[in-house]
Amino acid sequence: MTAARTLSPPRSPARSLPASARRRVVAALSGALTVAVPPAAEAQKRSISLIRDAEIEQLLRDYAAPIFKAAGINARGTRIILINDRAFNAFVADGKSIFVNIGVLMDAATPNEVIGVLAHESGHLAGGHLARLRQEIQGAQILSIAGLLAGAGAVVAGARSGGGSMGNAGIGAMGALTGPQELVRRSLLAYQRSEEQAADRAAVRYLGAAGMSAKGMLTVFGRFAENSAFLSRSIDPYTLSHPMPTERIAQLETLAKASPHFNKLDPPELQARHDLMRAKLMGFVEREAGVARRYGMADRSxxxxxxRAISDYRSGRMAQALAAIDQLSAEEPRNAYFLELKGQALLEAGRAREAVPVLRQAVALAPNGGLIRQMLGHALLSTGQPALLDEAIRELSNAASREPDSADAHQHLSNAYAAKGNIAMAELSAAQYAFVKGDWTVAHTQASRALGKLPKGSPAALRARDIVDYVPPDKQR
Structure with missing residues (x-):
């Protein structure tokens, strides 16, 4: 499990947005289409940090697959991205990605609760709410400009009628200037509330079509209702971007209970995977004391x-951690993620040669796991054995093609090519690494160097040319 800073650069540099621009888009839109919106000031203080983990991402894809099918969403073209934030929050931002805070996963006791959140966000994607919101904002800007012009006219009229003194006319003019903006703001919020309600109703439909219960959605909204109960008397509901939780529950409860699947439980094997996912997050995110409180030694699940194994590994108790992971693997020998964890622990402890066979086993069990292949390639490279360089390049190339926005895959691949003496491909991989990181100057320089060495017309040369020809948005006219 690793942390990442970049959002999701596309596969082709010519169509990419810089990481800074993507962060601005998220910051601008997250308040519009979220399950729970943090205060604006708090959101501005926090930078977005992402988490990559093969096990958790696969589980979320499995959760979302039947929902996407019911909603008519292209599962291949839609990503679920994890944000390293403990708040219970999820949102869509670009029409093809669902961002989920790890707080959603850590607080949700059942898969159905997370699936309900994904169904709600799918309602936004399938409903085209982001595009429609942009249209509403454009319309609001026109209304706002008109209101400001009308207010300015009132200032002039007041000044003329007041014999040159602004006096009371100034007070009235300020009301005229600010009034339209407040009306516009409330109009947009009303629009957002209607879209939230539409997404809620769509989510119930998708869950029903997928043969799933909507009870998890009600549980989530019930939790929100409890948390916001003390504020409900002082909040003006017309200044919120979302309906009040109690209102949402009232609107959805009848629909949810009408489904024949309402009392359907999650399959035990899915609940078991969910429990492991929450435990993994706790082990990596929480302090050792927090893990001990949540998972006491008496708990043998x-x-x-x-x-506890993850907590031991993070705390430097390597022998204890490895023994615990081996026991888990003995109980579930086909669990690739237990092997991945062992490989990660060995690699980070400087024991790359021991990590290689473990990670080879993990890749054999999860051949589509780009992140696991990336770790195997890194381990092969870290052994310092020239005989393993070709295998390292194969694994890292595979990983980079599966995970084109993984900076680490490109960085390790560059090092592997350099160790092999293939300077052109080392420079191209370094260019791709810099591109993913948003360092356009270095990316351009490295790609230009590679382009002079690569065979003309080759796939590698075309990739280098894409980077050389790319113009960052801040340089575009």
Missing amino acids: MAARYA
């Missing part, structure tokens, strides 16, 4: 032992 697989999830508890998973969390």
